Amino acid sequence: MSTLLLDQPVPVYPLTPQQTPGSGLLQLARAQGQQPAFRQNMLRPHRKDYYHLVFVQRGGSRHWVDMTPYVLKENALYFSAPGQLQLKEKLLPLWGFSLAFTREFLALQPNAALAQLPLLRNPQNGHELLLAPADVAFVEDLFTKLEAEYQQPGEWQQPMLTAHLTVLLTYLSRLYTAQFPGDEPSADQLLLQRYRARIEECFRERHEVSAYAALLHISAGHLSEVVKAQSGKPAIAHIQERLVLEARRLLFHTPQSVKEIAFDLGFADASYFSRFFKRETGLTPAEYRASSREMYP
Known part of the structure; x- marks a missing residue:
C-alpha cells in the first residue's frame, strides 16, 4: 500500500474545468474497459473535495476509503464524501459510470434537498451498495439518461440533469436504508x-x-x-x-x-x-x- 513522502501533505483534489466542461460543479464519465481517467497520483493517499459515485459493472481493483479496503465487485455502487482519505491500488480496466458533484452543486436550488438524502449524509459510514438485478437495470438506465443529457448542453440541460440525479440518489438512498438500516430522525x-x-x-x-x-x-x-x-x-x-x-x-x-x-x-x-x-x-x-x-x- 502506498504512502506519501515525508515532505508531502495529503493533497485535496477538486473537480477542474479540464475534467468538467462548463461550471465545474458536476462531472459524469463512462468507462468502457479503459483505465480510469483520474490522476496518476491518486495511487497515493489523497482527499477529494466532492461527492463521488462509481457504478461498477465490471473490472476495477482494490481501493481504500479511510482505513477500510474495498475490492470492487460487479454490479455494485461505491460512494464517498468530500474530505475522506482515499487511495487506489492499481490502474486496471473498468466498465461502468463515474459521477461526481461538489457541495456547491448541492447548494443550488432545486438541489439543496438532495444533501439530506441518506446516501449523502451516510450516517452508517458505508461506502458500498450491492445491487440486485432489478436495481442494476434501473441504475444503469438512469446513468444512461444522465449521460445523454450531460452531452447535450442547452437551456434544459441543468433541469433535466437535476431531475435524473434526484431520482438516482433517491433510489440509491432507499437501497442504502435497506442495507444500512436506521430510523427516520426526530x-x-x-x-x-x-x-x-x-x-x-x-x-x-x-x-x-x-x-x-x-x-x-x-x-x-x-x-x-x-x-x-x-x-x-x-x-x-x-x-x-x-x-x-x-x-x-x-x-x-x-x-x-x-x-x-x-x-x-x-x-x-x-x-x-x-x-x-x-x-x-x-x-x-x-x-x-x-x-x-x-x-x-
Whole structure:
C-alpha cells in the first residue's frame, strides 16, 4: 500500500474545468474497459473535495476509503464524501459510470434537498451498495439518461440533469436504508446530526462541547443532554472520536511525525496528544502506525 513522502501533505483534489466542461460543479464519465481517467497520483493517499459515485459493472481493483479496503465487485455502487482519505491500488480496466458533484452543486436550488438524502449524509459510514438485478437495470438506465443529457448542453440541460440525479440518489438512498438500516430522525436526532456536522467542520480548532453549543445557539447543558440521550455517548466523546479518526488516517496513510499530526489537529503539546491517543485507542501513535501497517501491507 502506498504512502506519501515525508515532505508531502495529503493533497485535496477538486473537480477542474479540464475534467468538467462548463461550471465545474458536476462531472459524469463512462468507462468502457479503459483505465480510469483520474490522476496518476491518486495511487497515493489523497482527499477529494466532492461527492463521488462509481457504478461498477465490471473490472476495477482494490481501493481504500479511510482505513477500510474495498475490492470492487460487479454490479455494485461505491460512494464517498468530500474530505475522506482515499487511495487506489492499481490502474486496471473498468466498465461502468463515474459521477461526481461538489457541495456547491448541492447548494443550488432545486438541489439543496438532495444533501439530506441518506446516501449523502451516510450516517452508517458505508461506502458500498450491492445491487440486485432489478436495481442494476434501473441504475444503469438512469446513468444512461444522465449521460445523454450531460452531452447535450442547452437551456434544459441543468433541469433535466437535476431531475435524473434526484431520482438516482433517491433510489440509491432507499437501497442504502435497506442495507444500512436506521430510523427516520426526530428533532433531537436532527440536533445530533447538526452537532456532528459542526464537529466535521471545526474539529481541528474546537475541542470543547461549549464551543459547539455556541455555534448551535443552545446551552452546553442542553446539547450534552440531547447528544447523550440520542447516541448513548457523552457529547465530548463525539469530538474525541473525530480527532482519533483523523489521527488514525494520518498515521495510517502518511509519514507525518506525531508532532506534526498533533499540531495539525489543534494540540499545542505533542506529548499530551500522544497520551490522549493512547487513552482513546489503547495504543500510542507509534504503536498504532506499526500495527496497522503490518495488518494492511
